[in-house]
Amino acid sequence: MSAIEAKLAALGLQLPAPTKLPQGVVLKFPWVRLHGNRAFVSGHGPLAPDGSLAGPFGKVGEDLTLEQAYQSAKLVGLAILSSLKAEIGDLDRVTAWLRVFGMVNAGKGFNRFPLVINGFSDLIVDLYGTERGNHARSAVGMAGLPFDIPIEIEAEVAIAS
Amino acid sequence: MSAIEAKLAALGLQLPAPTKLPQGVVLKFPWVRLHGNRAFVSGHGPLAPDGSLAGPFGKVGEDLTLEQAYQSAKLVGLAILSSLKAEIGDLDRVTAWLRVFGMVNAGKGFNRFPLVINGFSDLIVDLYGTERGNHARSAVGMAGLPFDIPIEIEAEVAIAS
Amino acid sequence: MSAIEAKLAALGLQLPAPTKLPQGVVLKFPWVRLHGNRAFVSGHGPLAPDGSLAGPFGKVGEDLTLEQAYQSAKLVGLAILSSLKAEIGDLDRVTAWLRVFGMVNAGKGFNRFPLVINGFSDLIVDLYGTERGNHARSAVGMAGLPFDIPIEIEAEVAIAS
Numbered sequence: 001m002s003a004i005e006a007k008l009a010a011l012g013l014q015l016p017a018p019t020k021l022p023q024g025v026v027l028k029f030p031w032v033r034l035h036g037n038r039a040f041v042s043g044h045g046p047l048a049p050d051g052s053l054a055g056p057f058g059k060v061g062e063d064l065t066l067e068q069a070y071q072s073a074k075l076v077g078l079a080i081l082s083s084l085k086a087e088i089g090d091l092d093r094v095t096a097w098l099r100v101f102g103m104v105n106a107g108k109g110f111n112r113f114p115l116v117i118n119g120f121s122d123l124i125v126d127l128y129g130t131e132r133g134n135h136a137r138s139a140v141g142m143a144g145l146p147f148d149i150p151i152e153i154e155a156e157v158a159i160a161s
Numbered sequence: 162m163s164a165i166e167a168k169l170a171a172l173g174l175q176l177p178a179p180t181k182l183p184q185g186v187v188l189k190f191p192w193v194r195l196h197g198n199r200a201f202v203s204g205h206g207p208l209a210p211d212g213s214l215a216g217p218f219g220k221v222g223e224d225l226t227l228e229q230a231y232q233s234a235k236l237v238g239l240a241i242l243s244s245l246k247a248e249i250g251d252l253d254r255v256t257a258w259l260r261v262f263g264m265v266n267a268g269k270g271f272n273r274f275p276l277v278i279n280g281f282s283d284l285i286v287d288l289y290g291t292e293r294g295n296h297a298r299s300a301v302g303m304a305g306l307p308f309d310i311p312i313e314i315e316a317e318v319a320i321a322s
Numbered sequence: 323m324s325a326i327e328a329k330l331a332a333l334g335l336q337l338p339a340p341t342k343l344p345q346g347v348v349l350k351f352p353w354v355r356l357h358g359n360r361a362f363v364s365g366h367g368p369l370a371p372d373g374s375l376a377g378p379f380g381k382v383g384e385d386l387t388l389e390q391a392y393q394s395a396k397l398v399g400l401a402i403l404s405s406l407k408a409e410i411g412d413l414d415r416v417t418a419w420l421r422v423f424g425m426v427n428a429g430k431g432f433n434r435f436p437l438v439i440n441g442f443s444d445l446i447v448d449l450y451g452t453e454r455g456n457h458a459r460s461a462v463g464m465a466g467l468p469f470d471i472p473i474e475i476e477a478e479v480a481i482a483s
Contacts, residue, residue, distance in 0.1 A: 138365030141466025144302025305463025
């Protein structure tokens with residue numbers, strides 16, 4: 001078993017199945033685009049174990065509390081790891097997290113976006129350690145996200161050849 | 162004629178003239194920034210054939226229907242191809258589409274951003290095929306876009322040396 | 323003294339101290355993520371000389387004028403230069419500005435985001451010249467930004483080995 005997957009198991013965490021989109025929605029792009037040693041990760045939402053979009057849905061600060069949004073950002077992390085594993089086979093091949101763009105479905109007056117996206121960053125740094133897991137990051141408020149998911153995150157990571 | 166331009170012609174599509182900004186607006190940055198084999202594409206809006214910003218303007222779901230927004234996203238694709246051609250000479254030199262960030266001027270309650278940005282992705286994959294044309298993508302809702310354009314897209318592509 | 327710092331001094335500009343976050347906020351990610359010749363710059367806000375977040379706070383077009391927002395974007399530029407200097411030692415090591423993503427906390431009906439982010443781009447091009455300083459850019463309106471800062475900018479730059 002890969003070291004990262006062993007850590008996931010030790011934390012009691014499981015990767016979800018690949019994303020299942022709402023019926024009738026067809027997306028003609030991959031969840032991860034590999035190019036040489038670079039992997040570009042498409043914007044992901046939070047997933048349930050079966051790969052369907054996981055609630056609660058809506059705007060953070062209105063429909064979700066900060067704590068619920070933190071958990072949702074952690075689920076986004078697991079969804080991204082699931083997509084990366086499907087593409088590169090072994091999560092240990094990620095040599096560096098580079099850029100993370102954290103998007104929060106912003107309720108009126110809510111502004112603690114960084115504390116929400118920490119749900120993602122804490123997971124990645126716990127799994128990969130600071131040297132590999134550290135990433136440049138923005139955490140900002142969006143007017144809307146697809147299908148009213150509360151969090152969407154896109155990223156770029158470096159991959160061992 | 163380049164293969165991509167032949168395909169554009171076969172589809173009955175024409176690249177617009179370079180972007181003409183509204184009077185008095187000066188932008189001190191290039192539409193495409195080349196660096197080695199990487200081309201960074203600035204955020205583009207939809208253009209009319211003469212390079213002026215193309216309407217309809219406003220928020221998707223309020224001022225534009227989904228279908229109008231899809232067409233607008235396709236015009237953004239043509240605008241980006243026009244800028245790339247101006248910078249690299251031949252669109253066949255694009256070896257891989259890597260990252261696409263699709264921004265939709267979000268009307269209240271609208272959330273079908275991916276279906277809008279498909280107007281861009283469908284064009285790129287039609288022209289370049291999946292191997293070269295596939296890209297990591299996000300499609301999200303913005304509080305506002307410059308000059309009330311309905312769609313703005315930025316991207317990164319790989320270029321043959 | 324480095325050439326860029328000499329220019330800063332000639333312009334009467336000073337880099338702020340490293341970012342001091344509001345009390346109780348812990349962010350587990352670096353302000354700059356280096357990877358080979360690439361430096362990924364996390365989303366930065368405007369800083370006062372002591373590194374605390376600089377006001378005015380709020381939404382551009384409501385709580386700030388365009389001119390105030392332009393100045394705020396310039397402060398974001400100085401904050402990013404401060405973080406880059408802390409990470410790479412000498413600002414002359416930046417060989418190319420590549421990608422700039424400019425986010426504006428959007429007041430209702432405000433749409434002149436590019437003129438706001440020019441406060442950043444003008445500074446960078448003044449300091450680095452067009453060949454090194456030119457960058458692909460988007461300038462767009464967000465529903466909210468952390469701690470109600472009016473501007474947040476993330477970037478990627480190339481670094482000499």
